[in-house]
Amino acid sequence: MAPVTEIDLRSASVRELNGALHRAEPGTSWRVLHPGGAHNLAVGLDAAVDVVIDGHAGYYCAGMNQHATVTVHGNVGVGVAENMMSGTVRVRGSASQSAGATAHGGLLVIDGDASARCGISMKGVDIVVGGDVGHMSAFMGQAGRLVVCGDAGDALGDSLYEARIYVQGRVRSLGADCVEKEMGPEHLAELAMLLKAAGRDDDPAGFRRYGSARRLYHFTTGNSY
Amino acid sequence: MHDDPAALGLRESATFDRATIAAIQRAAETGVYDIRGWGAKRRVPHFDDLLFLGASMSRYPLEGYRERCDTDVVLGDRHATRPLRLATPVTIAGMSFGALSAQAKEALGRGASEAGTSTTTGDGGMTPEERGHSKTLVYQYLPSRYGMNPDDLRRADAIEVVLGQGAKPGGGGMLLGQKITDRVAAMRTLPPGIDQRSACRHPDWTGPDDLEIKIRELREITDWEKPIYVKVGATRTYYDVKLAAKAGADVIVVDGMQGGTAATQEVFIEHVGIPTLAALPQAVRALQEEGLHRRVQLVVSGGVRNGADLAKCMALGADAVAIGTAALIALGDNHPKWDAEYRKLGSAAGYFDDYQDGRDPAGISTQDEELAARLDPVEGGRRVANLIRVMTMEAQTIARACGKAHLRNLEPEDLVALTVESAAMARVPLAGTDWIPGTGR
Numbered sequence: 001m002a003p004v005t006e007i008d009l010r011s012a013s014v015r016e017l018n019g020a021l022h023r024a025e026p027g028t029s030w031r032v033l034h035p036g037g038a039h040n041l042a043v044g045l046d047a048a049v050d051v052v053i054d055g056h057a058g059y060y061c062a063g064m065n066q067h068a069t070v071t072v073h074g075n076v077g078v079g080v081a082e083n084m085m086s087g088t089v090r091v092r093g094s095a096s097q098s099a100g101a102t103a104h105g106g107l108l109v110i111d112g113d114a115s116a117r118c119g120i121s122m123k124g125v126d127i128v129v130g131g132d133v134g135h136m137s138a139f140m141g142q143a144g145r146l147v148v149c150g151d152a153g154d155a156l157g158d159s160l161y162e163a164r165i166y167v168q169g170r171v172r173s174l175g176a177d178c179v180e181k182e183m184g185p186e187h188l189a190e191l192a193m194l195l196k197a198a199g200r201d202d203d204p205a206g207f208r209r210y211g212s213a214r215r216l217y218h219f220t221t222g223n224s225y
Numbered sequence: 226m227h228d229d230p231a232a233l234g235l236r237e238s239a240t241f242d243r244a245t246i247a248a249i250q251r252a253a254e255t256g257v258y259d260i261r262g263w264g265a266k267r268r269v270p271h272f273d274d275l276l277f278l279g280a281s282m283s284r285y286p287l288e289g290y291r292e293r294c295d296t297d298v299v300l301g302d303r304h305a306t307r308p309l310r311l312a313t314p315v316t317i318a319g320m321s322f323g324a325l326s327a328q329a330k331e332a333l334g335r336g337a338s339e340a341g342t343s344t345t346t347g348d349g350g351m352t353p354e355e356r357g358h359s360k361t362l363v364y365q366y367l368p369s370r371y372g373m374n375p376d377d378l379r380r381a382d383a384i385e386v387v388l389g390q391g392a393k394p395g396g397g398g399m400l401l402g403q404k405i406t407d408r409v410a411a412m413r414t415l416p417p418g419i420d421q422r423s424a425c426r427h428p429d430w431t432g433p434d435d436l437e438i439k440i441r442e443l444r445e446i447t448d449w450e451k452p453i454y455v456k457v458g459a460t461r462t463y464y465d466v467k468l469a470a471k472a473g474a475d476v477i478v479v480d481g482m483q484g485g486t487a488a489t490q491e492v493f494i495e496h497v498g499i500p501t502l503a504a505l506p507q508a509v510r511a512l513q514e515e516g517l518h519r520r521v522q523l524v525v526s527g528g529v530r531n532g533a534d535l536a537k538c539m540a541l542g543a544d545a546v547a548i549g550t551a552a553l554i555a556l557g558d559n560h561p562k563w564d565a566e567y568r569k570l571g572s573a574a575g576y577f578d579d580y581q582d583g584r585d586p587a588g589i590s591t592q593d594e595e596l597a598a599r600l601d602p603v604e605g606g607r608r609v610a611n612l613i614r615v616m617t618m619e620a621q622t623i624a625r626a627c628g629k630a631h632l633r634n635l636e637p638e639d640l641v642a643l644t645v646e647s648a649a650m651a652r653v654p655l656a657g658t659d660w661i662p663g664t665g666r
Binding site: 140 | 260369373374375376399401402413422428429430435441442446447448
C-alpha cells in the first residue's frame with residue numbers, strides 16, 4: 001500500500017496544502033489533519049489522487065475537482081465540489097448550501113443532509129444525498145442526476161432544464177416548471193446504479209422521479225412565473 | 226403633401242414621441258415586452274458634457290507627436306503574481322460566443338492582440354478561436370457558469386467575477402433560441418433551440434463576505450497567478466466598489482448604463498442603472514477612502530467611444546476603459562453598406578439593435594453560418610486594432626496638451642463641465658466657474 005502523506009493544518013497553510021496537491025503525482029494518497037473548518041481545501045485538483053480530510057471543512061471544499069477522490073470525515077460548508085468536472089467527493093457528515101453547484105461531472109455523495117440549493121445549476125454531476133435536501137434544490141439544473149434518500153424542501157427543481165431528480169421521502173413543494181414524472185424501468189436501473197455507486201442499499205422502487213415540464217423553454221406571454 | 230409634417234405646423238409630442246408611440250402600439254399588438262440589443266439610447270449626462278483645460282499660461286504642455294506620453298498600464302498587481310501588462314488602457318469588454326459569432330470573437334482577439342491589450346470572454350465559456358487569437362484573455366466567471374471549467378481557468382490570463390453589467394444590473398441574461406445552435410448549446414449544456422436564461426445570482430455565494438472566500442478559491446485553484454477582477458453594473462457604485470475591494474479584488478470593472486447587451490428587455494436597458502459619468506467618480510472616491518486607488522485598478526465601460534472619452538475616464542481616476550459597442554461598430558456593425566439588409570429587417574444602418582434575433586447582416590451578432598462568414602476575422606481584427614490605436618493617440622493628444630507625460634497623469638483638475646448635472650456627477654467645476662454642485666464649493 002502506498003504511503004499516505006499527511007498535512008497538518010495546525011502548521012501548514014491552505015496555500016501549502018493546495019500547492020502540494022496541485023503538484024501531486026497520480027495515485028498518491030494524502031491525509032489532511034486538523035482542517036478546522038478552513039475554506040477552499042483541496043480545490044482545483046487535477047490528478048487521480050486520494051485525499052482524506054479528517055474533520056470539518058469550510059466553503060468550496062474540493063471545488064472544481066478533476067479526477068481526484070476526496071473524502072471528508074466531517075461536515076462541509078457552502079459549495080462543496082462546486083463546478084466539479086470528474087472524480088468523486090464524499091462527505092460523511094452534512095453539507096451546507098449549494099452542494100455540487102454547477103458541477104459538470106463526477107459523483108458527489110453526502111451521507112448526511114444537504115442544505116438549500118443542493119445541485120443548483122448542476123451541469124452533469126451525479127449527487128446522492130443520504131438525508132434531506134433544503135429548498136430550491138436543483139434550481140435551474142441543466143443535466144445530471146440528483147438522488148435524495150430523505151425529504152426535499154420547498155421549490156424542488158425550480159426552473160429545471162434537463163437534470164433528473166429522484167426523491168425517496170416527502171417533497172414539500174415543487175418549483176416552477178418541475179413536475180413528477182413516470183418511473184420507467186430505465187429510471188429504476190439508473191437509480192439503482194447511482195445508489196450502488198454511493199454505497200447505499202435503498203430500494204429504487206421507493207423513489208419518485210421529477211423533471212422539467214419544459215414549459216419555460218420559450219418566452220411567451222404565458223410565462224407568468 | 227409635404228414629406229415633413231413639422232413643416233406643415235404639426236407638432237410631435239415630447240412625452241409621446243414616435244418611438245414611444247411605436248412601443249405602445251407594438252405592446253398592444255403582441256402582448257410581449259420588447260427585447261433588444263445595444264445599450265441605453267436615451268440621452269444621459271455623458272463624457273461629451275466635459276471639456277479639458279489645455280495648458281496655457283499656468284500649465285506647461287508637451288510637444289505633440291514628439292515628447293513622450295506613455296500609455297501602458299499594469300492591471301492586477303495587488304495580489305496576482307502574473308498581472309497583465311498592457312500597451313494601452315483600452316481593453317475589449319466581455320461579450321459571449323453565442324451572442325457573437327466565432328468570427329467576431331476571433332476578430333476581437335486579433336484586434337486586441339495587435340494593439341497590445343486584452344479581450345474578454347463572456348457568458349458561455351471560452352472558445353479555442355478566441356483563446357488562440359488573444360494574447361491576453363480575461364475569462365469571465367458568471368452566475369450561469371456556462372462552460373466554466375478549471376482548464377480554461379488556468380488557460381486564462383485573468384479572471385473576471387461578473388456580478389452584473391451596466392445594461393441590466395440585477396438582470397441576469399438571456400439568449401434566444403434562434404442563436405442556440407448545437408455548438409452553443411453544447412458549450413452551455415443546454416438543449417438546442419431553447420430560449421436560454423442566464424442566472425442573475427451566483428449559485429454558491431451571496432454578499433461580500435462570501436465573495437472574499439470565492440475569490441480566494443479562484444486564487445487557490447490558479448495558484449495565485451491570475452489577477453481577479455470583479456465587474457459590477459453601475460448602481461450603488463460607491464458601496465459596490467468598496468465591498469469588492471474589501472473582498473480582495475485586484476481590479477474592479479464598473480459598467481455604466483450605456484454599456485451594451487446582446488439581448489435584454491428595453492425597459493431594463495433604459496430604466497435601470499446609472500450613467501457611466503455618475504458612476505466613475507463614486508468608484509474612485511470609494512477606492513481613495515480605502516487607500517486602494519491605483520492599487521486596485523479601476524476599469525470603466527459603458528459608452529466609451531473615442532480618445533476623448535478615454536482621456537476623460539483617465540482624468541477622473543480610471544486606470545483603463547473597456548469598449549464593447551464601439552468595438553462591434555469597428556468590426557462593421559451598423560455600417561452603411563448593410564443598410565438595405567437592415568431595412569429588410571425593419572431597421573436601418575445607425576439604428577440596428579436586434580442582436581437578439583441572430584440575423585445580423587454584418588455577421589457579428591449571429592450564429593447563422595452564412596451571415597457569420599461575411600465577417601473576415603483578419604480584416605475585423607485590423608479594424609478593431611485601428612480603433613484602439615486611434616483612441617489611444619487621441620487621448621495622448623489631449624494628455625500632451627494638458628502637459629501630461631502619461632495618460633494616467635491626467636486628473637480631475639484638467640476638466641470642467643458644460644452642465645450643472647455633469648458637474649455634480651463628475652465632481653468637476655462648471656465651466657467658467659469654480660462651482661461643483663453638491664460639494665459645498
